[in-house]
Structure formats: C-alpha cells, structure tokens
Amino acid sequence: MSPPSAIDVDVQAVDDTTAITIPNPLTLEDVSKRREATGKLIAGVAAVANVEQFKGGKHHLHKPKARRWDHYLNVEASSRKGNSLKAAAKYLKKPGIISLGGGLPSAEYFPFDELSIKVPQIGHFSEKETRENGAVLTAGKSDLADDKSLFDITTAFNYGQGSGSAQLLRYLIEHTEIVHNPPYQDWYCNMTIGSTSALDVALRMFVQRGDVVLTEDYTFATAVETAAPMGVRMVGVGLDDEGLLPESLDDVLSNWDEAARGARKPFLLYTVPTGQNPTGATQSEQRRREVYKVAQKHDVYILEDEPYYFLQMQPYTGPDSPDVPPPKTHAEFLKSLVPSFLSLDTDGRVMRMDSFSKVVAPGARVGWITASQQIVDRFIKHIDVSTQAPSGISQLVLFKLLDEHWGHAGFLDWLVHIRMEYTQRRDVMLGACEKYLPKEVMSWKPPMAGMFHWLQIEYEKHPDHKNMSIAELEEKIFQTIVDHGALVMKGSWFYADSQAKHDTMFFRSTYAAAPFEKIEEAIKRLGDAVREEFGLKSQ
Amino acid sequence: MSPPSAIDVDVQAVDDTTAITIPNPLTLEDVSKRREATGKLIAGVAAVANVEQFKGGKHHLHKPKARRWDHYLNVEASSRKGNSLKAAAKYLKKPGIISLGGGLPSAEYFPFDELSIKVPQIGHFSEKETRENGAVLTAGKSDLADDKSLFDITTAFNYGQGSGSAQLLRYLIEHTEIVHNPPYQDWYCNMTIGSTSALDVALRMFVQRGDVVLTEDYTFATAVETAAPMGVRMVGVGLDDEGLLPESLDDVLSNWDEAARGARKPFLLYTVPTGQNPTGATQSEQRRREVYKVAQKHDVYILEDEPYYFLQMQPYTGPDSPDVPPPKTHAEFLKSLVPSFLSLDTDGRVMRMDSFSKVVAPGARVGWITASQQIVDRFIKHIDVSTQAPSGISQLVLFKLLDEHWGHAGFLDWLVHIRMEYTQRRDVMLGACEKYLPKEVMSWKPPMAGMFHWLQIEYEKHPDHKNMSIAELEEKIFQTIVDHGALVMKGSWFYADSQAKHDTMFFRSTYAAAPFEKIEEAIKRLGDAVREEFGLKSQ
The missing domain is CATH 3.40.640.10 (Type I PLP-dependent aspartate aminotransferase-like (Major domain))
Incomplete structure (x- = not known):
C-alpha cells in the first residue's frame, strides 16, 4: 500500500497572503524561514504562547474555519470561565510596573544550577554510539537572561501556562x-x-x-x-x-x-x-x-x-x-x-x-x-x-533534545531509526510465528504499525469447545500458555463492551520489549502450548 | 507562639511489635535503621511500591484504624474497578516466564544515556555557592542493573505505577x-x-x-x-x-x-x-x-x-x-x-x-x-x-537530590534555609509597610507563614464610599495603584462565594518573588496611591 501522503492535501493551494511566500505544505526549510521572519522567541516565566505566530498566521487563511461544537459540549x-487571577496579568504590560501580584516563587530558591543530558548525535542513534560519543546538552539556570538559550531552569522549573511552554509548543506546532x-x-x-x-x-x-x-x-x-x-x-x-x-x-x-x-x-x-x-x-x-x-x-x-x-x-x-x-x-x-x-x-x-x-x-x-x-x-x-501543563523538567529536556539539538x-x-528497529522486531516475531505456530488453528496478518501482533485462534477446533464457553476456553488455553512459560494477553481483556456477545478468540503479543532470542523462545512455547491444547502433534 | 510539635503526639506509645525497637515518633536515625533492616530496595520498571515496608509496617499497629468513608464517596x-491488564502482572512472578504481554517500550529506544543536575551542597545553599561549588549528580541509563544506584533512566523514563516510583515514594513516606x-x-x-x-x-x-x-x-x-x-x-x-x-x-x-x-x-x-x-x-x-x-x-x-x-x-x-x-x-x-x-x-x-x-x-x-x-x-x-504518576524525569531528579544527595x-x-530567606523577605515588606503605608486607612498583621501579606482597607473612610459599591470602590483604588506603578491583587478575586454579601476590602501582596529594593519601591507606590485615593497628605 502506498497512499498519497497527508502532505499532498492542499498542495494546490497557493498562499499569497504572507510576505514570504511559504509553499503549502510546510517543509523543513520553511520552518527556518518562518522563524527568521518572526524574530527571536522571547518567552520568560509563565509567558503566554503566541500560537498564531508559530503557525505562521496568514499561512492558513485560505482554509475554511472549523465547525462549532457547542451542541455537544456538556x-x-x-x-468554564477564565481564571480571574490571570486577568491581572494584562497590567504587567504597563512599563515600569512592579508586581507584588502573582505568588510565583523566586528561582533563587530552586536548588538547581544546571541540568545536562547525554543524547544521540544525529545519525548515530544506537545505545552504544550514544554512550561512547553522545552529545551532552546543558541547560543553565539563567540561560535566557544570559542570552545562551531560549529556555532555562529559571523559566522551565517555575509555574507555566496550561498550554505548555512557548519554547516546546512552537516545535510541536511546526512538527x-x-x-x-x-x-x-x-x-x-x-x-x-x-x-x-x-x-x-x-x-x-x-x-x-x-x-x-x-x-x-x-x-x-x-x-x-x-x-x-x-x-x-x-x-x-x-x-x-x-x-x-x-x-x-x-x-x-x-x-x-x-x-x-x-x-x-x-x-x-x-x-x-x-x-x-x-x-x-x-x-x-x-x-x-x-x-x-x-x-x-x-x-x-x-x-x-x-x-x-x-x-x-x-x-x-x-x-x-x-x-x-x-x-x-x-x-x-x-x-x-x-x-x-x-x-x-x-x-x-x-x-x-x-x-x-x-x-x-x-x-x-x-x-x-x-x-x-x-x-x-x-x-x-x-x-x-x-x-496543568506537563513537567517543566520534562519540557526542558525535550526542548534541548528536539529543538536545540536535533x-x-x-x-x-x-x-526513521525507530521505524527500522520496530520493523526488525516485528520481522523476528513473524519469522518465529511462521516457524513455530500451528497454522491449523492459528492465523494472523503482519502488522504494519505499532507494537502488537494479534493472533486468532480457531477455537471451534478445540476438543472441548462444545462443553465450554468461549471465556472458559480462552482461560484454559491462557493457563496452558502460562504453564509453558510465555505470557500473552487474553483478547477478552480488550472487549469494548464486555456485555456484548463475542464469537471470536484472540491473543495479543508484543514485539516491543523483549530481546530477539526471547521473542523467538516465547513464540515457540506459545506454539507448543496451543498444540497441546488442540491435541496437535508436537513439532 | 510555640505550640508543642506534631511529633509529640503519640510520644508515650511504646512500640514493641517490631524486631528493632523504633521509638515513636520516627527520627532521622530511625529511618536509616529501618532501611538497613528491610534491606536494599529493588524496584525495576513499573514495580509496585511496598508502602507497608516503607512505613515500617508493625510500627503503626498500636494505632486505631481509619474510619470508612463509603457514605461520602460518589x-x-x-x-472504579482495578485495571484488568494489571491482573496479568501476577504471572510475571512465575520463574523463567517470558512476557510478550505488556506494551512497554524498550529502554533501548529512549534517546538518553545520562542525566545530570548541579545542586547545592548541604549547608551551602545560595545560588552563588551552588554555581561555584555545587555537587553534580548523575543518573545513568542502567545504574540499577549496574548496581550503581537504586534508580536510573531505564526505570524512571519508562511507564510507572499510579503511586509514583517506589524509590521516591519511600522517601516521601519517611518524610x-x-x-x-x-x-x-x-x-x-x-x-x-x-x-x-x-x-x-x-x-x-x-x-x-x-x-x-x-x-x-x-x-x-x-x-x-x-x-x-x-x-x-x-x-x-x-x-x-x-x-x-x-x-x-x-x-x-x-x-x-x-x-x-x-x-x-x-x-x-x-x-x-x-x-x-x-x-x-x-x-x-x-x-x-x-x-x-x-x-x-x-x-x-x-x-x-x-x-x-x-x-x-x-x-x-x-x-x-x-x-x-x-x-x-x-x-x-x-x-x-x-x-x-x-x-x-x-x-x-x-x-x-x-x-x-x-x-x-x-x-x-x-x-x-x-x-x-x-x-x-x-x-x-x-x-x-x-x-497517571508524575513525570519520571522529575521523579529521578528529585530522587537524586533528596534521597541520594541530601x-x-x-x-x-x-x-530551614528557605525559612530564613522568607523571613527576611517578609521583614523587608513589613518594614516598608511600616514606613510607607497610611495607617489611618490601612491595617495588617505580620504573616507567620506563606507568601502573602493581606492588607485591609478601611473603605468607609474613602470620600466616595457613599456613592459607590464596595466592588466599584475596590476597582477604583486598584486602578490608582496600577497608575502608580504597583500591582497587587484585589481581595474580591478571592471570594469563596462571589454571590455572598461582602463588607470588607483587602488587597493581597506577595514578598515571594520581587528583589528587596523592588518590594520597598512597590509598597511606597502603593502607599502613595492609597493616600491619593483617600485624600490624605502625601508623605
């Protein structure tokens, strides 16, 4: 399957409302141009984020407006009303005003002078490469005031807006x-x-x-x-x-x-x-x-x-x-x-x-x-x-990694690295399934995304299926799988509506976490267990 | 005021139900003894915290049990029922089982090898001392497996329990x-x-x-x-x-x-x-x-x-x-x-x-x-x-600082450092109030705790008080304060019930954030504004 991508939508539309002509859709180069055109981001403690500016404002004016959903809001x-104390914030714009208003603690009392993370260099994403040659990114206490960075401990470790920080929000909007x-x-x-x-x-x-x-x-x-x-x-x-x-x-x-x-x-x-x-x-x-x-x-x-x-x-x-x-x-x-x-x-x-x-x-x-x-x-x-917004410590870590470094x-x-890694994991699991699972009673489709492999069981072929409910049979098979030393999830745990009638049986397995050889071994055990349950010849 | 402390409560009770006799209340030394007695904390990814152990279990058995609140729960x-997927976790205890169950990502795909923070040495808490001689605390990717620490990136950066991590929760329980x-x-x-x-x-x-x-x-x-x-x-x-x-x-x-x-x-x-x-x-x-x-x-x-x-x-x-x-x-x-x-x-x-x-x-x-x-x-x-639980990045930072370092x-x-700092801030503000505010129409009590100084206004002495509601008068005075270049909060913003009748007028100011000389200047402006409003002679 190779569908036209999301970025093809609106590709015909021409945006002539901005000073710099930004083609639609946004490319990586456009992001830099937009940032240059809007000037340096200055956002201190609890600053309100300028979402329109981050979006490039006029760039979207040719599109229709969203519908209203008043009839569905409870x-x-x-x-919900606005926060009354935030109404006071407008007075902060008055030149020279001294605020004894907001109860924000002074950064002087945050016991942190620096925060550093060691992260992968672009293109060298493995754990080993990062350990040996990772980049160390450091956020200082007052990098913003010292003109060293757009974000720092003084800002990130204090209270913030419900939107999240302007620094990271800009990145997310562009992404x-x-x-x-x-x-x-x-x-x-x-x-x-x-x-x-x-x-x-x-x-x-x-x-x-x-x-x-x-x-x-x-x-x-x-x-x-x-x-x-x-x-x-x-x-x-x-x-x-x-x-x-x-x-x-x-x-x-x-x-x-x-x-x-x-x-x-x-x-x-x-x-x-x-x-x-x-x-x-x-x-x-x-x-x-x-x-x-x-x-x-x-x-x-x-x-x-x-x-x-x-x-x-x-x-x-x-x-x-x-x-x-x-x-x-x-x-x-x-x-x-x-x-x-x-x-x-x-x-x-x-x-x-x-x-x-x-x-x-x-x-x-x-x-x-x-x-x-x-x-x-x-x-x-x-x-x-x-x-409220996410942890400012998390936001600072993500900003240093995503915006400043990568x-x-x-x-x-x-x-793309993650994509290739998961592809490999999935392929290990599918290979093991091909090799070890009894196709007489089990079937599956190769997953195209995510962490999960969904295995259907033809429970009607089970020797006990006439004497037991699907729920009982699922539990029996599950216990045998556990007895064989593998843990997968029962499909019934995922019923949208457990009261509805169900006539299918599945088990969910994941290729996300275990080492490759463990995935193979667990699938082998699963195959042995299902063979035993269905009275099939062992491999 | 010097009330008997919380720690005097139950001081008579003798705990003879534990092997080590821990006097009641818990002292700092007892914490170390309890930790020694219970052995090393081992808590990996999404481990369930053993709250009873952290409390020293039997140490509280002589106390009454809490009442039930079923009649008030809505x-x-x-x-609320338990999470069905968590029920599967019990099978993880089976020796040798391989889990393809939980959809937790592998730490291999967390792009972080180390996290460091520079923090104050005990007793050297100022920003300057920390900048010059702070301690650098480092969390590695697999410190837990490498036996270097009880907490690491592999554990803290993955999913956790709703309780928060065992590592930090133990500290909070002891505290x-x-x-x-x-x-x-x-x-x-x-x-x-x-x-x-x-x-x-x-x-x-x-x-x-x-x-x-x-x-x-x-x-x-x-x-x-x-x-x-x-x-x-x-x-x-x-x-x-x-x-x-x-x-x-x-x-x-x-x-x-x-x-x-x-x-x-x-x-x-x-x-x-x-x-x-x-x-x-x-x-x-x-x-x-x-x-x-x-x-x-x-x-x-x-x-x-x-x-x-x-x-x-x-x-x-x-x-x-x-x-x-x-x-x-x-x-x-x-x-x-x-x-x-x-x-x-x-x-x-x-x-x-x-x-x-x-x-x-x-x-x-x-x-x-x-x-x-x-x-x-x-x-x-x-x-x-x-x-869910707080950010694992935040938890790791707090654990390194609070448990491992301090x-x-x-x-x-x-x-105690923070206490002395706030005492000084409050005293600066109270000094300025004594010096600059018109006691003919303003009164206050020295706050014993917190960030806020609450200033009462005798609005009945205002020349316009017969022609204006309290709300109108409060707004008028507020605007004059803003005009003089100071921002304080209107008391009416803090009404528990804005529909109820109110016959008092207050403004809230804080000594938490501004530098000392700014606090003094803002209070001076506040005094000038109130004098102007009430037709009092300027200072």
Whole structure:
C-alpha cells in the first residue's frame, strides 16, 4: 500500500497572503524561514504562547474555519470561565510596573544550577554510539537572561501556562504542520501530560452519565476504564485487519434505538487508527476517508488516539525476501506515512492525541492534542484548574533534545531509526510465528504499525469447545500458555463492551520489549502450548 | 507562639511489635535503621511500591484504624474497578516466564544515556555557592542493573505505577512520618502531579452536582474554579488572623437549611491552614484542634492543602528588634512547626496535599497526598486512568537530590534555609509597610507563614464610599495603584462565594518573588496611591 501522503492535501493551494511566500505544505526549510521572519522567541516565566505566530498566521487563511461544537459540549465544559487571577496579568504590560501580584516563587530558591543530558548525535542513534560519543546538552539556570538559550531552569522549573511552554509548543506546532497540515484554518495544539489524561479531559468535556462512545470492537482497555466510572459505556464497531469498518459504523449509527440501547445516539468515536491496540490493525487512507464520511453523515466527533503513528513499519516481505530499504529522504519518509484523520479533517471534527511515550520516553509524561480553537480553549480551561501543563523538567529536556539539538530534521531521522528497529522486531516475531505456530488453528496478518501482533485462534477446533464457553476456553488455553512459560494477553481483556456477545478468540503479543532470542523462545512455547491444547502433534 | 510539635503526639506509645525497637515518633536515625533492616530496595520498571515496608509496617499497629468513608464517596469513585491488564502482572512472578504481554517500550529506544543536575551542597545553599561549588549528580541509563544506584533512566523514563516510583515514594513516606506521624494505622502516601490536580481528583471522588464545599471566606481562586464547573459551590466560613473560625464553621453546619441553601448539608471542608492564600493566616494548634472537633461533630471530611507548610517563618520582632536566631537542631526546627491536621487526625478524616512547588520547584509538577488506605486506593484507581504518576524525569531528579544527595537531614537543612530567606523577605515588606503605608486607612498583621501579606482597607473612610459599591470602590483604588506603578491583587478575586454579601476590602501582596529594593519601591507606590485615593497628605 502506498497512499498519497497527508502532505499532498492542499498542495494546490497557493498562499499569497504572507510576505514570504511559504509553499503549502510546510517543509523543513520553511520552518527556518518562518522563524527568521518572526524574530527571536522571547518567552520568560509563565509567558503566554503566541500560537498564531508559530503557525505562521496568514499561512492558513485560505482554509475554511472549523465547525462549532457547542451542541455537544456538556454543562461542565460550557460553564468554564477564565481564571480571574490571570486577568491581572494584562497590567504587567504597563512599563515600569512592579508586581507584588502573582505568588510565583523566586528561582533563587530552586536548588538547581544546571541540568545536562547525554543524547544521540544525529545519525548515530544506537545505545552504544550514544554512550561512547553522545552529545551532552546543558541547560543553565539563567540561560535566557544570559542570552545562551531560549529556555532555562529559571523559566522551565517555575509555574507555566496550561498550554505548555512557548519554547516546546512552537516545535510541536511546526512538527504537526509538517506531518499533518490540518486542512482548516483555526487548528491549535496544546500540550498534555499524556494521552490517557487527554482522553479523560476530552470525555469530561463531552459526555453525560448514560452516554455511549463508539470504538473498535476490541479496544484499549484503559480507555474503557477511563469512561466507565463516568457512567459511559463503550459500544464496539466491527473491524477487520484494516481496522474500523465504515459500514459497521454507519450501521450502528443508522439503526440506533435509543430506547433499546438506553442511551442517546452516540456522537463520539474513539479510535486508534494506526497500529491499533490490541489488534495491530492500521486503517488505510481509503478506510479513513470512508470512516470520516460516515462521521460527517451522523455528525460524529472523532477522538483520534495516535501513540503508534510513528511506529509505522516497512512493508513485510516474508521470511526469505530481501528487506525494503529505508526511506531515502525526509519527504519520502513523510510520504510513506498513512494520512491521519487530522490531515483529512476539513470540518475540525477531530481531536488528535499525540504522545512522546512510544518514540521518546513514556516517563516524560508529555504529549499534545491538535483540535480546533474552540475545543482547545475548553481543554486549556479544564487543565488550568486540574492537571496543568506537563513537567517543566520534562519540557526542558525535550526542548534541548528536539529543538536545540536535533531540530525537525534530526527528529525525523530518529523516527526513521525507530521505524527500522520496530520493523526488525516485528520481522523476528513473524519469522518465529511462521516457524513455530500451528497454522491449523492459528492465523494472523503482519502488522504494519505499532507494537502488537494479534493472533486468532480457531477455537471451534478445540476438543472441548462444545462443553465450554468461549471465556472458559480462552482461560484454559491462557493457563496452558502460562504453564509453558510465555505470557500473552487474553483478547477478552480488550472487549469494548464486555456485555456484548463475542464469537471470536484472540491473543495479543508484543514485539516491543523483549530481546530477539526471547521473542523467538516465547513464540515457540506459545506454539507448543496451543498444540497441546488442540491435541496437535508436537513439532 | 510555640505550640508543642506534631511529633509529640503519640510520644508515650511504646512500640514493641517490631524486631528493632523504633521509638515513636520516627527520627532521622530511625529511618536509616529501618532501611538497613528491610534491606536494599529493588524496584525495576513499573514495580509496585511496598508502602507497608516503607512505613515500617508493625510500627503503626498500636494505632486505631481509619474510619470508612463509603457514605461520602460518589458513584464515580465507588464504581472504579482495578485495571484488568494489571491482573496479568501476577504471572510475571512465575520463574523463567517470558512476557510478550505488556506494551512497554524498550529502554533501548529512549534517546538518553545520562542525566545530570548541579545542586547545592548541604549547608551551602545560595545560588552563588551552588554555581561555584555545587555537587553534580548523575543518573545513568542502567545504574540499577549496574548496581550503581537504586534508580536510573531505564526505570524512571519508562511507564510507572499510579503511586509514583517506589524509590521516591519511600522517601516521601519517611518524610511524612518524620514530620507528621499520622495517629492512625492505615495511612498511605501517593504521589500527585501537584495539589491542583489532587484537589480536582478529590472533588471528583466526593461531590455530586449541586453540592457545597466549605472553605475560608477568602480562598484560593483556583480551588473555586476547579469546583464550579462540576456544579459545586464554595461557601465561605468566617476567619480572623488565625484563619478559619471554628464557631463560624459550627454555625454554618448547625444551621444548614437544605431548602434555603438548595444543597445538602456540606461534608467537605477545603482549608489551607498555614499561610493561607490570600490572607496569609496560619491556624494555631489550638485553632486546628477546635476545627477538627467541629469536623468530628458534623462528620466533615477535611481536604488539607498545605503548599506553604514549610514557609513557616521566624517570629516577627518588629523593625528595630534583633532577629530570632534560626533553629539549632532538626528536632528544634520540627518542634517549631505548627502541627498539621494530618498529625491530629485520629479518625483518618483528612486528605493532606503536599507539594514541592514552593520549596523545590513548581515546574517539577510533583506533590503527594497522605490519607487513609481506602481513600488512597480510590485516588490511585482514578489517576491510573487519567493523570497517571508524575513525570519520571522529575521523579529521578528529585530522587537524586533528596534521597541520594541530601537525605532527610539535608532536606530539613534546606527547609530551614528557605525559612530564613522568607523571613527576611517578609521583614523587608513589613518594614516598608511600616514606613510607607497610611495607617489611618490601612491595617495588617505580620504573616507567620506563606507568601502573602493581606492588607485591609478601611473603605468607609474613602470620600466616595457613599456613592459607590464596595466592588466599584475596590476597582477604583486598584486602578490608582496600577497608575502608580504597583500591582497587587484585589481581595474580591478571592471570594469563596462571589454571590455572598461582602463588607470588607483587602488587597493581597506577595514578598515571594520581587528583589528587596523592588518590594520597598512597590509598597511606597502603593502607599502613595492609597493616600491619593483617600485624600490624605502625601508623605
């Protein structure tokens, strides 16, 4: 599959509203030009980020504005007011004013003079190379005042805005524009403390107790558990190896019976379009366009959760064929990525959740959302009085690495590195599956993205299948796998709706973490266990 | 005021249930003994923290158990279930098992080999000393496996438990026991991403739309704004310069008229007992005991928000008297602190919120709560599917500084340093107030803790007071202060209930952030502005 990339969207549009003519989509070179044109970024303690400037403002004026979502925002989100104390900030602009207003501690009392990280040089990304020849990046206490850097301990370690720091937010906005170039005008980015929190906030903005949210039949268990205590059920939509089925989505929505379902017609779709957890399925561009069309038909708002977007891998060529060489240029790499919903979102009906967890480090607890200004405004007002922005220490570390050291080009190189590493891991697992698993009762598709390999079991061939429920049989097989010394996840743990009837059986395995030889050994044990369960001859 | 310290509570109790006899309360030496007795802490990626072991387990068995709060937990909190995927973790204990279960990324793909911070040597806490002779602490990628440290990048930068890492949590539990020694058995600590988030979670555990939460008449504006969109109003309780008035609390609760108030009788009290924001008031031990008694009488649960606890200052001696020398020993320092509600909490009816924001750095976004096991269990289940634990990068930085470098003793030394610094700042401000403010119309009490100085205005003496509402007059005076080049906060921004009738006028100023000469100049401008407003002779 080689779909036209997200960056092709709008490629015909000519932007003649800015002084410097920036072609659409944004290239890496354009970012430098835009930064030069806007001048040096000066953002001190708790500075408000100038999102329009980071986006290049006029560059998006030819696009339509996002739709309004007032009819879906709940009373909690609608009733949020601005912070009264922040209203005082406008007086700080008065020349010469001395503020005894804000209760911010003085940086004098932060017991830190420097923070350093040792990180990979561009193109030398392995652990060994980094250990031996990594670059050491150092943030000082007052680098900003000393004109050594745009960000420092004094700024990053103090309180910040709910948007996240201007320094890192600018980078995220540029990155988002390079990769997704949202096709409406008033898109905004805002940092999050991770997509788990972003989903929690999004649900609290939209749902009421008793509501239903649609998602893939098998879905991320934590999402179900985030929604459940709010009184919100997930209802599953059919999926195949290209993920969510648009016909199934349309069917569920078209035939929604409020009385029978005990809930108003759903208006939220939660989906993981790329390397879905747990199925590993990746929606093709065509599939996404069809799903988006159904969302338009039923006026559904889409929560696009994309932690695995940059774990898209090289095409799988099979155990004996040569590997596909890595993308040669940044443009080729970007073109190889399946377009996101965000990149197709002419209505502004998508909140995309991005995360550094899978491509930098989960412990950073930094992610970001992209959505229309209206939605981001509600989101900020929510987090201003709850989570606030991510750790400033994490932000400073990411800024030093991504903005000052790697730049956008180096980060894309890193992402290609990760892509090739995951490709190798996946291929080790697929090779082991080919070698050790009994195809008489097990089947799978090579995952194109993400961390997960989804193994179907033909449970009807199990000798006990007439005497046991699917749940009992799944548990029995699971225990035998554990007895053989391998741990995989039961498919039933990922039911969107555990009350619904299920007639399939799956196990989820991951190639993300274990060393290669352990992956091979674990798959061998899995094969032995399944053979034993199904009374098949051992290998 | 020199109340008996929190650590005197339970001093008579003899603990004979542990092998090593640990006197009650916990001393700094006991911590080392306890750690020796329990052996080396081994906690890898996403390890579950052994809270009982960190508390010294049997050490608390002679204390009563906390009460149950089921009758106050709302449907959201009550309905929370455990994470199903975490159930799989138990199989990891099986010897030799290979896990293809959890979707954790491999540390190989974290682009960090080392993280270093330069921090103060104990006793040499100034910025200058740290810059010139600070200690450089370094965390390596696999210090844990290499036996160089208990914590490293591999562990801290990966996913973690909702409790926060075992490494830092142990330190926080010990610190809490040293300072507060909660007088019931089943107290737990859990990390938070800051007290703003902790309050948000706490409210979502207890309240229903339409509920009322009690708090000081003037209160932290963000707390009001956290509650409001949940449909929860704050209702103010009277306060004086020792904070919350127990008689007023009892009066509000005893005479609660559900019909007239349009809300069930309140069962939550949100209070900032030390250096309250905005009034700067600090409740004495006697005051706290009285408030706690009223809470028992009406079965009220207390949310104790204590960011300023360690900004308790030296007694104020006036402009011309010699300063009080700093505490000579850790024991003397701890004794000088007013006991927390937590330290008086025999029922387990307090959730205490602690924060590093005012004493280490707000940007770390790390705090912790202390409450009974039942409440902490609900809290963890909530954050497991929303905020998760604080940034692992922040946790690693704090662990290196607090546990490995300073230890408990060094941190207490740092806190004494901060105490002396804030004392000096406050004294500069009070000196300027004595010198420049018109006492004919302005009055204040010297704050004993926190960041804020609360200035009362006798608005009845203003020439326009008969023609203008308090709100209009406050705005007029505020604008004149701004015109004179000083920014302070309007008292009305801190109304617990902006609908209630108010007949006092205050402005809040802070001595936390500005340089000394700027504080003096701003207070001078404030005095000039108020004199102009009230038609007083200029100085």
